[in-house]
Amino acid sequence: xxxxxxxGGLRALAVLPVVLYHLDERLVPGGxxxxxxxxxxxxxxxxxxxxxxxxxxxxxLLTFYDRRVRRIVPAYAAVALATSVAALILLPPGMLVxxxxxxxxxxxxxxxxxxxxxxxxxxxxxxEQWLLHTWSLSVEEQFYLAWPxxxxxxxxxxxxxIRPYVIWALILASLVVSTRNAVFRPAPAFYNSxxxxxxxxxxxxxxxxxxxRLRALWQxxxxxxxxxxxxxxxxxxxxxxxxxxxxSALVPTLGALCLIWAGEERRITRxxxxxxxxxxxxxxxxxxxxxxWHWPIIAIHRFLTFRGPDLMEGVGLFVAxxxxxTLSWRFVEAPxxxxxxxxxxxxxxxxxxxxxxxxxxxxxxxxxxxxxGLPSRATAAYLEAExxxxxxxxxxxxxxxxxxxxxxxxxxxxxxxxDPRAPVVALWGDSFGDHHGPALDRxxxxxxxxxxxxxxxxxxxxxxxxxxSPLARSEQQACNAxxxxxxxxxxxxxxxxxxxxxxxxANDPPPDRARLAAALDALSAAGKPVLLVGSAxxxxxxxxxCVLRRRFAGSDERVCxxxxxxxxxxxAPLEAWLQSLAETGTxxxxxxxxxxxxxxxxxxxxxxxxPLFLDGGHLDVAGALHALEAWRAVxxxxxxxxxxxxx
Numbered sequence: 001x002x003x004x005x006x007x008g009g010l011r012a013l014a015v016l017p018v019v020l021y022h023l024d025e026r027l028v029p030g031g032x033x034x035x036x037x038x039x040x041x042x043x044x045x046x047x048x049x050x051x052x053x054x055x056x057x058x059x060x061l062l063t064f065y066d067r068r069v070r071r072i073v074p075a076y077a078a079v080a081l082a083t084s085v086a087a088l089i090l091l092p093p094g095m096l097v098x099x100x101x102x103x104x105x106x107x108x109x110x111x112x113x114x115x116x117x118x119x120x121x122x123x124x125x126x127x128e129q130w131l132l133h134t135w136s137l138s139v140e141e142q143f144y145l146a147w148p149x150x151x152x153x154x155x156x157x158x159x160x161x162i163r164p165y166v167i168w169a170l171i172l173a174s175l176v177v178s179t180r181n182a183v184f185r186p187a188p189a190f191y192n193s194x195x196x197x198x199x200x201x202x203x204x205x206x207x208x209x210x211x212x213r214l215r216a217l218w219q220x221x222x223x224x225x226x227x228x229x230x231x232x233x234x235x236x237x238x239x240x241x242x243x244x245x246x247x248s249a250l251v252p253t254l255g256a257l258c259l260i261w262a263g264e265e266r267r268i269t270r271x272x273x274x275x276x277x278x279x280x281x282x283x284x285x286x287x288x289x290x291x292x293w294h295w296p297i298i299a300i301h302r303f304l305t306f307r308g309p310d311l312m313e314g315v316g317l318f319v320a321x322x323x324x325x326t327l328s329w330r331f332v333e334a335p336x337x338x339x340x341x342x343x344x345x346x347x348x349x350x351x352x353x354x355x356x357x358x359x360x361x362x363x364x365x366x367x368x369x370x371x372x373g374l375p376s377r378a379t380a381a382y383l384e385a386e387x388x389x390x391x392x393x394x395x396x397x398x399x400x401x402x403x404x405x406x407x408x409x410x411x412x413x414x415x416x417x418x419d420p421r422a423p424v425v426a427l428w429g430d431s432f433g434d435h436h437g438p439a440l441d442r443x444x445x446x447x448x449x450x451x452x453x454x455x456x457x458x459x460x461x462x463x464x465x466x467x468x469s470p471l472a473r474s475e476q477q478a479c480n481a482x483x484x485x486x487x488x489x490x491x492x493x494x495x496x497x498x499x500x501x502x503x504x505x506a507n508d509p510p511p512d513r514a515r516l517a518a519a520l521d522a523l524s525a526a527g528k529p530v531l532l533v534g535s536a537x538x539x540x541x542x543x544x545x546c547v548l549r550r551r552f553a554g555s556d557e558r559v560c561x562x563x564x565x566x567x568x569x570x571x572a573p574l575e576a577w578l579q580s581l582a583e584t585g586t587x588x589x590x591x592x593x594x595x596x597x598x599x600x601x602x603x604x605x606x607x608x609x610x611p612l613f614l615d616g617g618h619l620d621v622a623g624a625l626h627a628l629e630a631w632r633a634v635x636x637x638x639x640x641x642x643x644x645x646x647x
Contacts, residue, residue: 100365220269
């Protein structure tokens, strides 16, 4: 197939925004759509080769996979091996286990499924997921496991007439899956293969000639301008709030399709000349290596510094990526490329070696996981700290509901004093309410009251929104239903003597203040006293995770602290707002746990060397129990004032 320099430039137009987006998303807010452009390019080029071989009756599945192995495995193996060495040096045991699982998934082309399963509310931060970007590689290879066989079947003479209808039907079906998931199930929409295949098939449809020929030069010029405009629009206007992929992904993918389409028939448009400029073609040439290397470099930098790169660091990282990628292309990718036909024995050998290399990487990953992250690399003090942070509160496992969860029966989430005659304190909130559960459970057992936990991750305790659109994302609708059910139960249940309300008041965007006031008014009207709970504090460097990293490395843990002045300044507006709400109704009080984790000058995520925070804001069990006596001082008098005990 004749080389097209404009497609090389289009590769550059795809990979550079991805890299810049990961360096700092403000540079190219929609840079993530570059991956979708890659899918269209891949579908076009690979299908063009397959169709040529099928037309000439030279198609061989062995030859196809020989090409794929030589194209994909060498550079991936180099990146995976280098990243594994860095992980063995830098990652603590628990984090190394997670890395090993991701390496195993990436080396078997199941990374998209692994990262989907690891997307939970308390999942690892992106700077700990050094192979996160391999999800797209897995989607592509899953597609190419089936596509050559299906296309070979469709090239049977008896199926030639229905071939285009089958292709367009598959595109439509996959797009429908993607659009539905993007609205109702965002994480599966992003990672699942079924909702991404249409992007590769779009390129395939063009390669198979299922779009009309552009006969006049002006048609090619117009289509190319439209394509460039669509891609520029996506890069400039899309951001992390865009419902994506789904129908939104039509913008960059149709843009890529138009640019490839305009350059067919050996036509050189003005946009094609722009894309054929030598620097862009060079970036396109190294684009696969650049994509593979860029994310581990960025993620490891963030892992070590606990922040994104500043301007000079970003420039330095970008130059380093280009250098490493150029070397990778020259000495890893290029030597394994095959030019011209090969004997079957040679093809079998290269496929076998490729599979063996991937199996070897999966074996390294198995050792990391099976040994528990090679804990002999860590000190006893570190391992004790990791156990502390990893101690799981039973209420979180049962009663911190996920995106689709609805209000469970009270008995399932009843803690504290098990006596059914005991008065009940309801803990209503999101994950920042849930993290107080261990303290309330202990206090309830000691002071004779039950605790009913009513919590849902990412769902602040507010009155429901009556104006929520029925087209809102499924998690928004589930949250709204949870709020309505919770408030109705809290208001109507006579056993509930006191409601503790705790949420992520510092969320971005912040919770609707009017709907929190409405929830408080509803509880006050029902005669339910309320204890509002402020933040336990925030640690921009990652709190407990920062402590684990620094302790494993034997480095100064003070970098994990926050100054008291910065903590006070960040908390002041929120605490003033909560105080005003507490003062505007009867039976309301405010509990501020933040200062329990601070002294006069600093706020710390540890006490006597024990980590108190799971991450930058959530308490671990030790952190919750650290506030036990403060809870006793405020909660027990409030409960006694709420009325006589039920016993």
